[in-house]
Amino acid sequence: MVPRLEAELLVLNPLRAVWLTLAAAFLLTLLLQLMPPRLLPGCALFQDLIRHGKTKHGGPPRPAICRAFDVPKRYFSHFYIMSVLWNGFLLWNLTQALFLGVPFPDWLHVLLRLLGAAQFRGGELALSAFLVLVFLWLHSVRRLLECFYVSVFSDAVIHIVQYCFGLVYYVLVGLTVLSQVPMDGRHVNVIGKNLVMQARWFHILGMMMFIWSSVHQYKCHVILGNLRKNKAGVVIHCNHRIPFGDWFEYVSSPNYLAELMIYISMAVTFGFHNLTWWLVVTYVFFNQALSAFLSHKFYRSKFVSYPKHRKAFLPFLF
Structure with a gap:
């Protein structure tokens, strides 16, 4: 039974192939963005496909053909x-x-x-x-x-x-x-x-991690939403401001970090050994890391007083 199980774990089925391909694609894209600006791909469509929201303003000029698909x-x-x-x-x-x-x-x-x-x-x-x-x-x-x-x-x-x-x-x-x-x-x-x-111990641990990560993600979204509201909760503008509080003290995109932690909590719930789900987690890691890196660049370019100690995605590391 054990050799059969080990052989099954090594099988690259269609689902694993999809998640592995997505993870590799976003890893490559992230590595390209980490290169010096003069070496970045100049294709407007490529930059348009990897950016969304505010980060589109930090990319190259967008031709009309790109804006047509907004x-x-x-x-x-x-x-x-x-x-x-x-x-x-x-x-x-x-x-x-x-x-x-x-x-x-x-x-x-x-x-x-x-x-x-x-x-x-x-x-x-x-x-x-x-x-x-x-x-x-x-x-x-x-x-x-x-x-x-x-x-x-x-x-x-x-x-x-x-x-x-x-x-x-x-x-x-x-x-x-x-x-x-x-x-x-x-x-x-x-x-x-x-x-x-x-029921096993890792089910309890996974549940606790899921709740903990979800609470922090909710707090981060509340902080972001409140930046555009007055004390009465009324939306007064849609401008970008520097967020503070909770995990924002460590990284620019704690909501993306919390998203990763949520998926890791699911991997824990699977008992740590589920290869297919770890491929999903790998994809989520590189996907969220790319978005966080682009957001970090946006904040640093827009705000001169942006906290220098903040990292993009992983506290103290990246």
Whole structure:
């Protein structure tokens, strides 16, 4: 069983290939941005695709053809609407499978198999995938509510390609979680037939990390939103100001750091050893690091008095 499990861990299935490719692409993009300005790719489309919101102002001049594909940044809420609906649907199917023994729909089972879901994952716990899917859904609900009631969006934009990618991302990440469920045909294989008995110490640790990271991300979004409001909570402008408080004392984009920590908490909930999810975490790391680096450059170029001790993404390091 052990050699078989080790061999399975080394298989590069379609899902792992996708996340590995995305991680490599964003790593390469980040490395390019770290190069001296004179060596940066001058392609306006390339710069337009990696920047969004305020960071588009720090890039090269945008030709009219690029501006033609702009989408309001406030459409970020659509990502979370998609996630709440789609991942809520997946969570409903998984809940029925775990507690009522209802098999997955044929089309969903076929899709999971095409993406690389394996049968009888030795040592995998159905509870881990269930908790991670719950975390993902709760995270999406919170972010959706923040988009409506906390964040104050300006007239900043994103590229239509970024918008489409964001919609597909939350579909793919939900399927990735569901593909980690141990299966017996179309049925979920629950070891011992008792989900509660699968509880392990890393489930508790992962849950605590998820809550801790989510609280800090919420605090950071409140701080950013309040920069554009008066004491009565009324929006008075959409300008950028230097944020202070909480993790902003250490990095320019603590909300991105908290996002990474949320995904790491899910890796912990999977028991540390889930290679597929660590590839997701790797992608999130480079994706958020790139956004944080570009935001850091924007702040430092716009504000002469910007705190010099702040790093872009990782406290004291980067």
